[in-house]
Amino acid sequence: MKLGLGLYRHQLTDDNLAYARQLGCTHIVVHLVDYFAQGDQAGTGDSQPIGSSGGWGVTRVRDVWSVDELATIKARIEAAGLIWAAIENFDPGVWYDILLDGPRKEAQVEAIKQLIRNLGRVGIPVMGYNFSLAGVAGRATGLEARGGAETVGARGGTDQTPIPAGMVWNMVYDPDLLGTGVMPATTHAELWDRLAWFLREVVPVAEAAGVRLALHPDDPPFPMVRQAPRLVYEIPMYQRVLDLVPSPANAIECCVGTLSEMAGGHDLYDWLETYARQGALAYLHMRNVVGTVPTYTEVFIDEGQIDVLRVFRILQKHGFDGVIIPDHTPMVTSPAPWHVGKAFSLGYLRAMIAVAEAG
Numbered sequence: 580m581k582l583g584l585g586l587y588r589h590q591l592t593d594d595n596l597a598y599a600r601q602l603g604c605t606h607i608v609v610h611l612v613d614y615f616a617q618g619d620q621a622g623t624g625d626s627q628p629i630g631s632s633g634g635w636g637v638t639r640v641r642d643v644w645s646v647d648e649l650a651t652i653k654a655r656i657e658a659a660g661l662i663w664a665a666i667e668n669f670d671p672g673v674w675y676d677i678l679l680d681g682p683r684k685e686a687q688v689e690a691i692k693q694l695i696r697n698l699g700r701v702g703i704p705v706m707g708y709n710f711s712l713a714g715v716a717g718r719a720t721g722l723e724a725r726g727g728a729e730t731v732g733a734r735g736g737t738d739q740t741p742i743p744a745g746m747v748w749n750m751v752y753d754p755d756l757l758g759t760g761v762m763p764a765t766t767h768a769e770l771w772d773r774l775a776w777f778l779r780e781v782v783p784v785a786e787a788a789g790v791r792l793a794l795h796p797d798d799p800p801f802p803m804v805r806q807a808p809r810l811v812y813e814i815p816m817y818q819r820v821l822d823l824v825p826s827p828a829n830a831i832e833c834c835v836g837t838l839s840e841m842a843g844g845h846d847l848y849d850w851l852e853t854y855a856r857q858g859a860l861a862y863l864h865m866r867n868v869v870g871t872v873p874t875y876t877e878v879f880i881d882e883g884q885i886d887v888l889r890v891f892r893i894l895q896k897h898g899f900d901g902v903i904i905p906d907h908t909p910m911v912t913s914p915a916p917w918h919v920g921k922a923f924s925l926g927y928l929r930a931m932i933a934v935a936e937a938g
């Protein structure tokens with residue numbers, strides 16, 4: 580098992596790469612979507628994008644990331660002695676009509692196929708994505724982790740304000756549509772059909788390119804957020820995703836914290852075993868949590884309901900040799916809240932991986 584660090588686009592600096600290397604990471608996962616440039620997230624520093632109803636701003640991105648752009652970033656990561664394990668998330672500006680079943684979806688899926696081929700050419704083995712209309716939205720911030728550390732969670736429900744027309748996945752893709760109404764109502768069945776269409780189009784291309792598509796579960800895992808349906812909001816629902824198009828290229832971005840927050844009473848460890856046995860886990864997000872939907876809090880890696888060592892022992896048993904990154908951590912009161920939070924988590928994860936691997 581390999582330890583990695585996830586960096587947002589604006590965090591892709593030589594200092595942060597050196598930081599990752601110094602703390603024992605061998606791999607980097609990069610969010611190339613610039614969530615923090617503007618909108619409600621602007622100026623929030625390194626804190627995670629929360630997803631307030633105003634969204635993260637406008638995306639003007641229309642072209643997929645080119646071979647040159649990707650190769651430049653890769654060279655920089657490798658110069659720091661690290662390996663680029665995955666990109667996390669498509670820019671809404673290049674695939675909004677795939678999510679919305681809009682008129683540009685055919686053209687956009689061709690662009691996504693080109694992006695996947697670009698990843699294959701540059702040698703980036705995983706493309707993480709979140710097939711979601713509302714995206715990561717509707718969580719509340721509070722001082723609820725150990726010692727009053729700032730964190731996020733849900734307090735009995737989530738945001739159900741409708742998504743404005745022109746916005747999807749927390750970003751505005753067409754400012755001219757703002758103020759003209761709301762996103763058309765969608766059913767769960769329709770959203771599953773959209774995912775199935777997307778996977779049937781793209782998985783064969785990904786397979787040929789040697790790239791794995793890896794779906795993130797819905798965070799927060801409510802059946803509806805902002806009046807829009809969610810896909811994977813209970814743990815067994817991932818099996819339906821895998822069965823749509825069985826292939827090593829149709830895989831899971833396994834956010835263990837989100838899975839543990841899910842309702843329905845399904846056993847986390849049994850299901851992790853089910854997915855690990857199928858070789859379906861592309862990479863892992865690790866954090867801890869207290870509670871399940873509709874009320875839960877994200878907490879420090881060592882203080883929640885998830886038995887991290889038990890998770891790693893399951894992965895070890897099934898030969899998982901992919902990358903594990905710390906997911907969101909509470910912000911630690913210090914001159915560098917994000918860096919200290921991640922450093923604490925990285926040290927803990929590194930130790931647990933070592934114990935699990937020692938058998």
Ligand SMILES: O=C(O)[C@@H](O)[C@@H](O)[C@H](O)[C@H](O)CO
Pocket residue numbers: 585627628667668707708709715795798864906907
């Ligand atoms: O801040 C973060 O890293 C998260 O919000 C992501 O884990 C997010 O849940 C996924 O990228 C969604 O695809």
